[in-house]
Amino acid sequence: MDTASPYRTAADRARVIAAVARDRFSPPETLHILDVIARHLSAAADHFAVRTSSTTPAGTDLTLPAEAATELRIADALAASHPATRLPVGFTEYVKAPFTGQLPFPEQLNPVTARFAEEEKDLRARLDQLHSDTDRAATNVTEWLTDILTVWLKWMRLADVVRVDNGRPDNQR
Numbered sequence: 001m002d003t004a005s006p007y008r009t010a011a012d013r014a015r016v017i018a019a020v021a022r023d024r025f026s027p028p029e030t031l032h033i034l035d036v037i038a039r040h041l042s043a044a045a046d047h048f049a050v051r052t053s054s055t056t057p058a059g060t061d062l063t064l065p066a067e068a069a070t071e072l073r074i075a076d077a078l079a080a081s082h083p084a085t086r087l088p089v090g091f092t093e094y095v096k097a098p099f100t101g102q103l104p105f106p107e108q109l110n111p112v113t114a115r116f117a118e119e120e121k122d123l124r125a126r127l128d129q130l131h132s133d134t135d136r137a138a139t140n141v142t143e144w145l146t147d148i149l150t151v152w153l154k155w156m157r158l159a160d161v162v163r164v165d166n167g168r169p170d171n172q173r
Helices: 006-023 026-047 065-079 093-099 114-132 134-139 141-169
Strands: none
Touching: 006 065, 006 093, 006 141, 026 065, 026 114, 065 114, 093 141, 134 141
C-alpha cells in the first residue's frame, strides 16, 4: 500500500469495508442491501484508485473526489435506513479519514445496569485503542478495519440490549 497517498488509503479502506459487507451474515433481505452497499463502496474505491499521488501534481490540494463522495453518501444512507446491516451510522468516515482526519465514535449509551455499563466501557476503550493504532492502520488495513467493524457490531448489539433494559419499569430513573 502506498501510505503516502490518501487516495490509495481511501481506496483500500473502501474495498475492505465492501468485503466485510459482502461477508456479513444476515437474513436474505439484508444480504441484498449489504451487496448494494458493497457495490457503492467498490465504486468509490475505483474513483479513489484513479487519483493517486503519482497522478496528482505536487502542491495540489488533496480533496475527496466528488464521485467517490457521492458513492459513500449512498452507502451511508442505505446502511442508516437498514439497521439490520449492522454498519454504524457514518461508517464511511473510515474511508474519508485520510482526507478529514476524523474517525467515528459512538454516542454514549448510558446503561442503567452495571454489567452493560462495563461492557460499553470495554467496547469504547477497544475502539479508542484501535483508532489510535496508526501503525496497524497503515500496515494491515484489512485486519485493522475488520477489528473495528467487529467492535462496532458488538456495540450496536449492546445498544439494542441497553435500549430494552433501560426501558424496563424497574430501571426508570
